[in-house]
Amino acid sequence: MFAISLGDGAELRPLEPWQAEEFLAHMDRGREFIGQYVGLPDVTADLDSARKWLQVYADKTAADAGRLYGIWLDGTLVGGVLFRVFDAAAGTCEAGCWLEPAAAGRGLVTRAVRVIIDWAIRERGMHRVEWHVASENTPSIKVAKRLGMSCDGVLRENDLYRGVRQDTEIWSVLAPDWGADPAGSRD
Template sequence: MLSLDLGDDLTLTGLEPWQAAEFAAFVAAEQDHLSPWLPWGSALAEEEPARAFLQRYADGTAQDGPRIYALRLGGRVGGRMVGGTLFRTFEAGAGSCELGVWLAADAQGHGYVTRAVAAMLDWALLERGLHRAEWHCVPENTASRNVAKRLGLTLDGTTRESWHHAERWWDTEIWSILAPEWRAARAGG
C-alpha cells in the first residue's frame, strides 16, 4: 500500500473498500464526536455502508477524481487509524478540488490534520497543477475553521442554510487557496 510519512509516527495511507470493517469500527467508536459535523458520522458505523462509501472513492480515484485516505499512528501497516482526509471533489480538468477531514476525539490538538492537509495541498496544487483548493466547514466547527486559518486559506464567504443535517439547517463557510498563494507560502513568503 502506498503511504506518506508525515513525521512523528503519523502516516497518510490510502483507505480502500477492503478496509471497510476497520473504517466502520472507527466511525462507530467516534460516532458521538463525528456525528454533529458529518452526515455520515453515524451512517457508516456498519461494514456494508462503509464499504459502499469507500468503493465510491475507489471508483473516483480510478477516474482521477475524488479520493480518500486514513491518518494512522504507529506505522502504515497496522497503525491505529486516528482520522482521515479526502478530496471530496477532485476535478483536474477544471483545476479545482475540495478537501475534507475527520479526526478521533483523542487525536485532536497534535497538528495531525494540518500536516495531512498541507501534504494534500502540496500534491494537488504543486504536483498535479490544480489552481484552486476549497475547504468547507460550518461556522460552529472552530477546529475546522482553525485548520483553514493555519494553512493560510481565505474565507470566500458563507452560504446560508445550505444543507440539512441533525434536524437543522446549517450554514457553510467556503475557504480557498490558489496555487500561486500556496506556492508562495511554501517558499516562505
C-alpha cells in the same frame, strides 16, 4: 501501497474498501464526535455501508474525480482526509477531513491536508482548493487558517444537517498563494 510520514508516529495512506472493518471500528470509536458537523458516521453505520462508502472513493480515484486517505497514529486508523470533489479539467477541488477525538489537537489534520493540497497543486496542477466547513466547526476553521486559506464567504443556512439549518463557510487557497506558504510548517 505508500505511506507518508506525518511525524510523531502518524502516517497518511490510501484508505480502500478492503480496510472496511478497520474503518468501521474507527467510526465506532469516534461516531458522536465526528458526527457533530459531518454526516460520515450516518452513512457508515455497519460493515456493508462502510465498504460501500469506501468503494465510492475507490471508484472516484479510478475516475480521477476524488481521493481518500486515512491517518494512522501508532498503527491505528484515527481519521482521514479526502478530495470530495476533484476536477482536474477545471483545476478545482474540495478537500475535507474527519478525526476521532483521541487524535484531536495534535496537528494531524493540518499536516495531512497540507500533504494532499501540495500534491494537488504541485503534481496535478490544481489552481483552486476549497474547504467547506460548518460555521460552528471552529477546529476545522482553524485548520483552514493554518493552511493559509482565505474565507470566500458564507452560505447562510444552506445545509439542513440532522434537522437543523447550518451555515457553511467556503475557504480556499489558490496555487499562486500556496507557493508562498504563509502558514509555514506550523501545526
